[in-house]
Amino acid sequence: MNLKELSDFLKLSPTTVSRAINGYPEVSEATRKRVVEAAEANNYHPSHLASGLAKGKAMAIGHVIPLSKHMVMNPHFSDFISGAGDVYCKAGYDMLIRVVAEGEEESVYKKLAKDGRVDGVIVHGPSNYDARIEALQDIGIPFVVHGRTNQDESTYNWVDVNNVRAFKRATNYLLDLGHRDIAFINGFEFMNFAMRRRSGYEEALHEASIEINPEIMFTGEMTEPQGYESMKQLLKRAKPPTAILLSSILPSMGAMRAVQEAGLTVGKDVSIVTFDDQLSFLQNSGDIPMFTSVRSSIRDAGVRVAEILLDQINQPKADPYHELWEAELVLGKSTGRPVSV
Structure with a gap:
């Protein structure tokens, strides 16, 4: 049974049914109980997309990658995406990866925001001065930077290694x-x-x-x-x-x-x-x-960046969040004293 069929069965609108299942306070307790019982009896499982529509969300995160940085072919990017993807999956979010020509990122961000395709974006590979930061701030879409820039780092969300x-x-x-x-x-x-x-x-x-x-x-x-x-x-x-x-x-x-x-x-x-x-x-x-x-671990960084972005999406008025990690020194076989010493 899908949402429309359940709605017809209950003689309620699809919006009311979706809001009841997702616990919106404007739906009475009696209606919510009736909807939940009918959903269980008819083995109805709401899709995260339907849930997102009820909440006014796209339930998707954007990754806009400029071709010139070869990020898609970069194994570091693959590990990051693996970690972030686990977080998205558990939270019911999809991932949208858009590969664009360098310099076209801002127009793509604007279109994604205007069309409501994503709820937030991750910024990869920040440069020393990165125009994407101010562009995303102007657009008003939640974002987290994996790394930092030389711009005022107190004004945006980031996770970086020291x-x-x-x-x-x-x-x-x-x-x-x-x-x-x-x-x-x-x-x-x-x-x-x-x-x-x-x-x-x-x-x-x-x-x-x-x-x-x-x-x-x-x-x-x-x-x-x-x-x-x-x-x-x-x-x-x-x-x-x-x-x-x-x-x-x-x-x-x-x-x-x-x-x-x-x-x-x-x-x-x-x-x-x-x-x-x-x-x-x-x-x-x-x-x-x-x-x-x-x-x-760059995979761990992907996990943490994704978690922070979802928190920012759910708390849009929260202050920018920053996390600086310390790297671990691990001794291996590749070092020793110089021969002359």
Whole structure:
């Protein structure tokens, strides 16, 4: 039995039946009881879409992804979506993913809001200054940013890892081992997370009175080939660095490949510290993990961002919510004291 059939059976409007099932106070207790008993007797189970319509909601969350950032092909995005999707499913929400050309996000947000297609959106991969923040604030649709920008972060909802502290801690760990020539392979630094990671690396070197050397610092898309090509360049130097700090486990795999091709040993001849997001398809695990890493689960971040967004949808007048996570330093096989020490 569907909603219309149940409504006809009870000789009530579909709106009244839906509101009765969902506990709206304007429906009398007697009517609510009659509707609930009839629904149970006739094995009627309301869809979340029907429930959403009764509550004036779309029961869907939007993810608008610009093509230029390759987010859909990014395994980090896949893990995030896995975590967020679990939350949506349990709460009866659908997920709407819209892939658009760069620069078209704002028009898509406006259309989604105007058409009532989604109740809120997640902002992925924020840049240092991100026009999407002000656009969504102007539109008035609830949103949560996975990460932060350099804009006033008190005015919007966000969940982020303390990237500055994580990379300062990782750099200090290498310094404590005796390394002084520490290279850095980062993501694109117009992305806010990458800018903060560089800041942590540079702060540690500055406090250790070590001169920052731009020639052993690389930025780019965090892929296995990026790590491989960057590592090959570093090994060609007259004095190669003894340690490398990388922004993702993916380029770290490439860096390891380059080190091994050169006949060297990771953890002995070259130390590697990575940022490991505990990717579902590439676990840095075991009693002694392959890589020393600063670790934060991106799947857990997806869960938390989704939870916060649903809270904001249900409490639209609530103040912006912020959550800053600390990364865990996990020691693995990829680090050791430099050979000369």
